[in-house]
Amino acid sequence: MDQAAPMFTTAEIGALHDVLHEIVAEGATPGGVVVCGTRQASGTAPGARAVLSAGVVSPFTGPGTPDEHTVYDIASLTKVTATWPLVGRALDAGLLDLDAPVREFLPPMEGAMPSAEATVRQLLSHTGGLRAATRFDLYDLTERPLHELICHELMENLPGTHRYVNRGYILLGLALAHVHGRPLDELAADLWAGLGMPDTAYGPVRQEPRVAPTERPEGHDRLWGAVHDGNAAIMGGVAGHAGVFAPAADLATYAEHLLAGGESPLGRWFRMSLVPQAEIEPGLQRGLGWILGAGGSVAYHHGFTGTSLFLAPATGRYVVVLTNAVHNGAAARIRITPLRDCAQKILAAG
Structure with a gap:
């Protein structure tokens, strides 16, 4: 005890x-x-x-x-009540790998995708080098899926450099939905129900x-x-x-x-x-x-x-x-x- x-x-x-x-x-x-x-x-x-x-x-x-x-x-x-615990579950289930690029857990993409090379560990720890400014209101979301728009962008920092970035957790949420074949909110609802929340x-x-x-x-x-x-x-x-x-x-x-x-x-x-x-x-x-x-x-x-x-x-x-x-x-x-x-x-x- x-x-x-x-x-x-x-x-x-x-x-x-x-x-x-x-x-x-x-x-x-x-x-x-x-x-x-x-x-x-x-x-x-x-x-x-x-x-x-x-x-x-x-x-x-x-x-x-x-x-x-x-x-x-x-x-x-x-980030720490939905995405982070769900990443932990997906790691236990073999659906994610901490040190693999996030592109491996997203739908297939064509062309250069620099930001897709950030690993799950780097995205969790805000060290992936991705752009800090999100501003999806400036995106043309009819052009291609959101994960492709993010991954297509150049990195702003060297991987390993700490900078607080929302888009890393956005990619992780999209990756979780893809590897499970279920929406993020459904995955989270099951998690919280099991924890008594x-x-x-x-x-x-x-x-x-x-x-x-x-x-x-x-x-x-x-x-x-x-x-x-x-x-x-x-x-x-x-x-x-x-x-x-x-x-x-x-x-x-x-x-x-x-x-x-x-x-x-x-x-x-x-x-x-x-x-x-x-x-x-x-x-x-x-x-x-x-x-x-x-x-x-x-x-x-x-x-x-x-x-x-x-x-x-x-x-x-x-x-x-x-x-x-x-x-x-x-x-x-x-x-x-x-x-x-x-x-x-x-x-x-x-």
Whole structure:
């Protein structure tokens, strides 16, 4: 039986509570939810959780206080809650190879395809050298399939150089759909159902008070239940880099699975992914998907809309942060940094 993870102290919970309320009071986000918890004490017993909330879901559509069941657009957390675990499953099934070019797992292509030479490992670790700017609104998607348009492009960096790139995860999502012969959202839905995450899904989701809206694009109504990421929207809301909606309760369940230990395929894949692949900056490494901070003691990922998931593998503790900070304008999301910093500091301290 795995040893129980240390509980969060009253002081730690209080610090997260105070910072959450401060950023809401300062207008960084209409509201938000934080869940701090521990891994399962055994194969069946749930971990301990503390749920913190502040503000409102939205002053326009959901004036109530958000809770762990409020559904948020989790943006780039899609990478580590959909694409990354599905890649791990496909590797176990022999459908993908970490060190093979992604072109081997996409429909056949003719002509020079420079970006198709990036390996699955490189795409997972943002070291494939692909173009950083996505801008599918500038593509002629009637000319050829999206994977060909991406793969036809020249690389912007030498392979092995770290640069955060959405299109790598877009290619991985397309590759997963191809090797399985099923749409990405169906593959992800099966994954989440098996993990006990009933309210996690690719959008669009139903417009209701428990769904947090995001930004109001110029000339349009506020985005509510529809993906915030414009490139994912062009892809129909289902993409390897963005498009997933989830509540904090489901992400806490997911964190408990990742931290549970044992020899589950997901647990093994998580531990394997914590091996540094490239340096982001001094003291910060990139694993397979995850950012490794605090000397590798904390693995985490952020989402553009104002979301984060922090995991401390050694102690079995985690922090889920869900906000809709872009509700107040895309620039406002930077103002939730104190909350993210607080969560990471607490986990790094043990």
